[in-house]
């Protein structure tokens with residue numbers, strides 16, 4: 018693929034925009050081109066990322082007592098997590114530079130996304146993951162897209178250190194969120210929220226791991242405020258797992274532990290930027306326990322119809338906790354970011370929800386009995 022070609026299409030393929038009237042299908046690079054580091058040489062690739070649903074709560078909103086509570090379903094991105102917004106920009110810029118391979122460290126979602134976009138562009142993806150700590154769905158995706166997976170006997174933080182070192186020694190593009198193009202792409206989620214609500218919400222709740230996403234949201238909200246698209250900026254309320262809460266504790270955690278494997282991170286790369294986002298927004302970064310995360314995970318699935326992975330429930334768990342502790346949100350609008358799909362972690366879902374199945378005879382009386390319709 019020529020690094021100077023303006024798209025990743027094979028030569029001679031006609032440019033067709035699949036977008037309908039809403040802009041759905043345009044992709045992040047086209048839709049927000051004027052606000053992204055896109056040049057004439059940047060291939061405007063897309064797998065249909067962005068333009069994710071903002072769904073109004075049907076149950077939890079009353080408990081929170083706010084004017085409106087929304088869930089932004091980043092799980093609806095093509096690889097099932099918010100990572101696609103940043104990855105499309107990082108991989109497009111890698112293609113533009115003429116890179117042939119990309120590398121990331123990951124707790125699973127970054128690797129699935131990198132693998133998908135690398136496959137789309139004909140690049141080789143390499144991923145370094147902490148052995149035995151990646152949810153099965155994410156591993157399956159990463160393998161399916163043809164990435165080379167290196168599982169290290171160590172943590173995500175070890176994997177990221179190794180990824181940085183390897184990309185300094187070899188011509189392979191690092192596509193973790195320390196790559197500034199990742200943050201640029203991810204800020205588009207903030208734009209979408211303002212575009213849809215007409216202004217910024219009062220509070221934005223999200224899980225925090227390596228801290229790229231909270232950094233990106235803040236950048237997006239600040240940019241829209243400076244451009245006078247929004248009249249205000251939200252407070253950012255970030256939540257870490259209690260067993261992996263370096264930003265809450267104020268020091269790295271050597272052996273982070275949590276059921277939310279996506280955010281099992283002890284030394285976030287975007288530490289300073291996350292603290293700045295917290296402070297400049299008048300927000301907070303707090304800890305939630307695994308029990309609180311799993312309770313929110315269950316409630317989202319069973320009371321809202323939203324199936325997310327455990328890490329994604331941390332933002333909702335945190336909001337509910339703040340309300341229990343007395344936060345007054347009346348007259349406020351809050352948005353919780355559902356960062357990844359429940360299908361990513363089927364083992365956890367089965368452990369939480371699945372009854373013991375035993376086969377029954379295939380006849381009507383038995384089915385009626387099983388349904389309690391006798």
Ligand code: F0G
Pocket residue numbers: 098100122123124125126127128194224225226227228229230231279280326328329356357
């Ligand atoms: N939620 C999910 C589902 C994630 O996969 C991650 C991070 C986060 C939240 C936290 O976002 O790192 O920007 O603060 N996952 C990374 C990965 C680390 O490798 O997939 P963050």
